[in-house]
Amino acid sequence: MNKVMKNIISFEIEVKTKKAKEAFLKVNFTLAIIFFAIALLNYKMIVTSIYWGIVINLLIYFFINTSFNLQGFSIKYYDGIPCSKKELLSSLILAQLLFSIPYLLIGFVIIALCAGGFFSVFDFKVYELFFILLSSIPVSILFTLSNIVNFISNPRIQASKALNPHTLTIRKIMSSLKTGILSYVNGLMWVFIFAVPCITIGDYFRPFEDVDYSFEIVAFGFLFIGIFFKYKQALNVWKDERFSFPDNKRLVRNLKISTVGFVLSMLILVVSNPVLDKENNLVASEKVKKIYKDITEGKKEVVDQIFSDKELVTYANKDGETFFHYALRKGHIDVVKKLSSHKIFLNERYYQSRTPLMIAVNSKRIEVVKHLLEVGSDPNETQEGGFSPLMLASKKCQAGLVDLLIEKGASLNAQDSSKFTASHYASKSKCLVPLMALHKSGASLELKNKEGLSSLDLLKKKNSKLHGEFKYYLDNYSKYLRNIASEK
Amino acid sequence: MISLKNLSYSVPSGKSIFEDLSFEVEKGEFLGILGKNGTGKTTLVDLILGSKPASTGEIKVFGEDSFDDEKNYRSDISFLSQDVILPHDISVKDFLSYHGSFYPNYSLEKEKELLKFYSINELDKIGSLSTGQQNKIQIVGALSSNPKLLIVDEVTAVLDPETRARFFKNLMNLKKSGECTILLATNIVEDLIGKVDRVLYLEEKRALIHSPEDIHLLFETEDVA
Numbered sequence: 001m002n003k004v005m006k007n008i009i010s011f012e013i014e015v016k017t018k019k020a021k022e023a024f025l026k027v028n029f030t031l032a033i034i035f036f037a038i039a040l041l042n043y044k045m046i047v048t049s050i051y052w053g054i055v056i057n058l059l060i061y062f063f064i065n066t067s068f069n070l071q072g073f074s075i076k077y078y079d080g081i082p083c084s085k086k087e088l089l090s091s092l093i094l095a096q097l098l099f100s101i102p103y104l105l106i107g108f109v110i111i112a113l114c115a116g117g118f119f120s121v122f123d124f125k126v127y128e129l130f131f132i133l134l135s136s137i138p139v140s141i142l143f144t145l146s147n148i149v150n151f152i153s154n155p156r157i158q159a160s161k162a163l164n165p166h167t168l169t170i171r172k173i174m175s176s177l178k179t180g181i182l183s184y185v186n187g188l189m190w191v192f193i194f195a196v197p198c199i200t201i202g203d204y205f206r207p208f209e210d211v212d213y214s215f216e217i218v219a220f221g222f223l224f225i226g227i228f229f230k231y232k233q234a235l236n237v238w239k240d241e242r243f244s245f246p247d248n249k250r251l252v253r254n255l256k257i258s259t260v261g262f263v264l265s266m267l268i269l270v271v272s273n274p275v276l277d278k279e280n281n282l283v284a285s286e287k288v289k290k291i292y293k294d295i296t297e298g299k300k301e302v303v304d305q306i307f308s309d310k311e312l313v314t315y316a317n318k319d320g321e322t323f324f325h326y327a328l329r330k331g332h333i334d335v336v337k338k339l340s341s342h343k344i345f346l347n348e349r350y351y352q353s354r355t356p357l358m359i360a361v362n363s364k365r366i367e368v369v370k371h372l373l374e375v376g377s378d379p380n381e382t383q384e385g386g387f388s389p390l391m392l393a394s395k396k397c398q399a400g401l402v403d404l405l406i407e408k409g410a411s412l413n414a415q416d417s418s419k420f421t422a423s424h425y426a427s428k429s430k431c432l433v434p435l436m437a438l439h440k441s442g443a444s445l446e447l448k449n450k451e452g453l454s455s456l457d458l459l460k461k462k463n464s465k466l467h468g469e470f471k472y473y474l475d476n477y478s479k480y481l482r483n484i485a486s487e488k
Numbered sequence: 489m490i491s492l493k494n495l496s497y498s499v500p501s502g503k504s505i506f507e508d509l510s511f512e513v514e515k516g517e518f519l520g521i522l523g524k525n526g527t528g529k530t531t532l533v534d535l536i537l538g539s540k541p542a543s544t545g546e547i548k549v550f551g552e553d554s555f556d557d558e559k560n561y562r563s564d565i566s567f568l569s570q571d572v573i574l575p576h577d578i579s580v581k582d583f584l585s586y587h588g589s590f591y592p593n594y595s596l597e598k599e600k601e602l603l604k605f606y607s608i609n610e611l612d613k614i615g616s617l618s619t620g621q622q623n624k625i626q627i628v629g630a631l632s633s634n635p636k637l638l639i640v641d642e643v644t645a646v647l648d649p650e651t652r653a654r655f656f657k658n659l660m661n662l663k664k665s666g667e668c669t670i671l672l673a674t675n676i677v678e679d680l681i682g683k684v685d686r687v688l689y690l691e692e693k694r695a696l697i698h699s700p701e702d703i704h705l706l707f708e709t710e711d712v713a
Binding site for chain 2: 003004007011015018019073074076077079080081082083084085086
């Protein structure tokens with residue numbers, strides 16, 4: 001490597017590192033405030049979305065701030081300095097590789113260390129550090145390639161296509177890669193930075209997991225995130241201002257605040273890191289991880305393994321979820337059957353205020369629900385607030401489960417603390433089939449909730465067209481009943 | 489020094505910019521390149537620099553093909569352009585030290601002298617300076633590298649009258665030395681009169697050589713009300 005190449009590489013890396021550091025500071029300053037809120041709320045799902053937010057933010061800022069054409073010198077500068085195209089291209093690619101691979105590896109190590117936080121949004125799953133690290137290598141290379149395309153489309157480099165036709169083919173491949181990656185990263189950004197926090201914020205304010213949160217709360221979530229983004233935009237303006245007026249005291253003070261924000265956010269990140277929590281699934285022993293894996297895969301033999309070890313029989317994660325609860329969520333009937341044959345598990349009545357029957361209904365596994373009812377689960381046992389399995393099935397639009405629960409004696413007109421009946425929940429979810437099933441079985445559609453609305457009123461409020469259809473059904477059903485009566 | 493023979497150039501979309509262009513520039517000559525917007529001043533500069541390949545014809549600089557990636561005269565050229573953007577978050581000193589490291593003949597003494605001449609504080613961050621001031625930094629870097637060929641592409645437009653006068657004083661000194669050939673692409677007629685040896689006027693894919701005194705005849709400014 002000659003002197004010219006060394007010059008370019010060392011300078012590029014220096015400037016890129018500076019830019020990346022700045023982007024990192026900026027992102028973390030904003031997130032520090034949110035981290036405070038999270039620390040106070042201690043709510044797992046928000047933490048998850050923020051973890052994703054950090055990583056996606058880092059990737060986006062990394063990409064934006066280190067793209068060749070947006071970074072440091074314009075390519076026109078390199079047209080003027082004494083170096084060949086080969087030297088220039090090789091130096092800039094090498095600089096990009098030397099910079100991006102360690103940077104992205106660090107990012108993925110952070111993901112790996114916080115895997116519990118990151119992946120809890122996808123439900124529990126065992127993620128191996130090795131595979132996460134391994135996956136980071138192609139991602140780093142893809143990012144590097146997508147940056148390289150900026151060079152090749154530059155007029156100076158473009159000229160080389162006249163000499164070497166392969167360059168054009170490479171350019172086309174890289175352009176498509178770049179477009180694909182950008183769309184993918186963009187999509188991820190919107191899902192994880194925007195949608196997930198909105199949903200989780202709404203989720204946090206819900207009194208119960210199975211009760212719909214209101215439009216107002218979701219709107220609040222969107223407003224909150226909107227302000228967050230506006231704030232970030234303001235920070236961008238501030239950054240530009242700082243460059244223009246480096247001696248402005250107020251701006252220098254803001255820079256200090258930014259540094260404090262960075263330190264605080266890092267501290268909170270460490271404190272809230274699930275890895276440090278000894279009860280977390282991901283730091284569970286290898287044998288516990290294996291049990292989770294086997295249950296997920298539906299292996300029956302797992303039950304024998306559990307009962308061969310006392311520690312496993314009594315095992316519950318930090319949220320109080322036992323292997324039985326986990327198996328109910330996963331819904332493998334053979335595993336559930338074998339586990340429920342041991343009464344010790346059936347006696348584990350509650351997990352997050354739910355009965356095992358509620359967990360099974362929530363996972364929409366009819367055969368699991370049927371089995372639990374057969375082995376003695378009470379269809380009328382409610383969770384806190386009087387929310388019953390029939391209400392949950394109606395809310396989830398599970399007509400089969402509604403029929404099954406009614407058949408097993410579920411109370412049709414039971415009301416929860418908001419005076420909602422199962423019919424109210426079916427109306428609220430705009431589910432006509434379960435509503436018809438409830439009506440045919442004799443559920444009252446006249447009972448009123450706390451707001452004084454009957455289930456029919458609620459349906460009308462939610463969707464007047466569906467309400468019209470249901471009224472048509474009611475009229476015809478009455479005629480049908482009258483016909484049967486007259487025939488008799 | 490510079491020789492263009494039967495040069496034609498078309499942009500990738502197919503539009504022809506030059507057709508059958510031929511001219512020569514002698515060592516130590518100061519050549520002005522003039523033309524209306526869009527006639528190809530910057531394209532011609534790019535072709536001479538070797539940033540773009542000619543469609544047909546040849547361009548020789550110091551006797552070598554300008555588009556040859558292995559050409560030996562690179563460190564003898566300095567290039568000033570309005571399109572050059574410098575990194576905002578480094579200091580003037582850092583930039584000049586990086587820039588100078590590419591040129592074996594770079595003179596730190598000259599750099600110091602020019603910084604003083606243009607009243608630039610080397611500790612200033614580039615981002616805190618105006619476009620004109622940033623161009624002054626480019627000028628300092630280019631002149632300190634003791635070039636044998638200086639190519640200037642429309643940087644004078646954003647310089648204040650005093651700085652422009654200083655810049656032309658530098659250019660005239662270079663011309664006097666006879667060691668440096670200068671190409672100056674500009675839209676400003678006053679930049680050329682009494683300074684350049686010849687003017688290359690670009691018009692409708694062709695180039696015509698004029699004497700600086702004839703420049704006023706090339707533009708019909710009187711009729712524009």
